[in-house]
Amino acid sequence: MQTALTAIDRTFSMPIATENAAPQPRFAAEAAGIGATRSFAKDEEIYAEGDPATRYYKLISGVVRTCKLLTDGRRQIEAFHVAGEIFGIERSAEHRFSAEAVSPVTVIAYRRCPLEVLASSDGPLARQIVATALLNLERAQEHAVLLGRKSAMEKVATFLLDMAERVHHHDDAFDAIELPMARSDIADYLGLTIETVSRTLTQLERDAVIALPAARRNIVLRNKAALRRLNA
Amino acid sequence: MQTALTAIDRTFSMPIATENAAPQPRFAAEAAGIGATRSFAKDEEIYAEGDPATRYYKLISGVVRTCKLLTDGRRQIEAFHVAGEIFGIERSAEHRFSAEAVSPVTVIAYRRCPLEVLASSDGPLARQIVATALLNLERAQEHAVLLGRKSAMEKVATFLLDMAERVHHHDDAFDAIELPMARSDIADYLGLTIETVSRTLTQLERDAVIALPAARRNIVLRNKAALRRLNA
DNA sequence: CGTTTGATTGATTCAGGTCAAGAATAGTGG
DNA sequence: CCACTATTCTTGACCTGAATCAATCAAACG
Secondary structure, eight states: OOOSTHHHHTTTOOOOTTOOSSOOSOOHHIIIIIEEEEEEOTTOEEEOTTSBOOEEEEEEESOEEEEEEOTTSOEEEEEEEOTTOEEOOOSSSBOSSEEEESSSEEEEEEEOOOHHHHHHOOSHHHHHHHHHHHHHHHHHHHHHHHHHHOOHHHHHHHHHHHHHHHHTTTOTTOOEEEOOSOHHHHHHHHTSOHHHHHHHHHHHHHTTSEEOOSSTTEEEESOHHHHHHHTO | OOHHHHHHHTTTOOSOTTOOSOOOOOOHHHHTTSOEEEEEOTTOEEEOTTSBOOEEEEEEESOEEEEEEOTTSOEEEEEEEOTTOEEOOOSSSBOSSEEEESSSEEEEEEEOOOHHHHHHOOSHHHHHHHHHHHHHHHHHHHHHHHHHHOOHHHHHHHHHHHHHHHHTTTOTTOOEEEOOSOHHHHHHHHTSOHHHHHHHHHHHHHTTSEEOOSSTTEEEESOHHHHHHHTO
16 A cells, blocks of 8 residues: 555546556546546555545446544444445545555546435436445445344355355356455454454365365355355 | 433324324325324334335434344344434335334334435435435444444443434533433444443443433433543 | 332353464565 | 565464353332
């Protein structure tokens, strides 16, 4: 994580050397004032907690985490966002969580429209913003249930199923996932420590529910039914 | 503990204590899009998880909890709602949490408008719905941080400050709160057990941070600064 | 008054955290 | 392509905060 704050200043980051094989500049409509494409390196900050919330972001490629730090360094990751999702929607004038690139990321940044416009304009974008806010609310609520009442094993099982579903766009046929995030991200998302996440994954492998290849961020779901049973 | 909540709770509670699960009355008002007043007794269910989400509710008096049960009976309370707040907003066709009256409750039920209408109609109500969804999102996110990363002591401190602020409408002058909910509700909201909630409150009293009168649901905040320090 | 429900307290257990090595992987520069 | 780091991940030993189990205790309520 190098120059954190530069993220926002480089608004129209042309270079895009780090741009993965992802969707490029896009169409004139978007280039013409509606949205600007921007790229971020792994671990780069997209916005910080407390930054003015002047835009929201549509994720074109890569994975983003939104999180908050407590005064003593404890961290809670509120959500992961994958390609196609919108993040950065706020009620107040400031971002209440920071957003960071988990992997190299390309986004389209849209100028934020005030709430009154949002609830009264009838463009498809306004509709999408409202829908996204409600989806994020749903996820945050489900996440609270997980954090408040599930065991470590249940948390990890829920996480694996959820990631598999989102990354494969609800196609249940695939049984392998390539996690873009480190164990520490998983731990801070699930309210656990990295050691517990690791031990739990090892346990699942011993129980033949998953397989952990040498590249430890690849996980093969060998027994989704068992995972679903653990899903509580 | 009778006199406590009644001030707020009784506000509109005319008769209807027994008009339970049968929400028939429905006045011409609702048909006209204005909303119908309904009352619920303590612990009565306003809607259940899985019920069709055909309306949302504005809370006139009393306190409501929205919660979810895991298969084995573990419960997570997602939020408490107090007078003036709107709850029951959903993205999908069904309620994903149940809503129950913590105290006697009066609400106005509004017919739900579809998402497209919400994002395109410009009445003040649509605006309020969107604003409420965003507020609930904020709270759910903050709640996730609490559930995932705070200690029992920090959770209770946060809860007391939060309830004091909401019940007194952000007027910091008051230092006593009359909690409408049982210890079990607090525990299921904070992801703790009732024993831990009780022990933590006792500890706070020993430390002269709060006082616990004979009516145990009244709590006097003797040292808000100390609570804020615990707020992490 | 008993009776019931809710809250507190104490004794004990345990899931998950902490501390401390290692092992494996992925970078990095030569 | 290979040594050489530097991360990241795993594993083990141990500890602890909160859960569980089990009595009381105290209000609230007929």
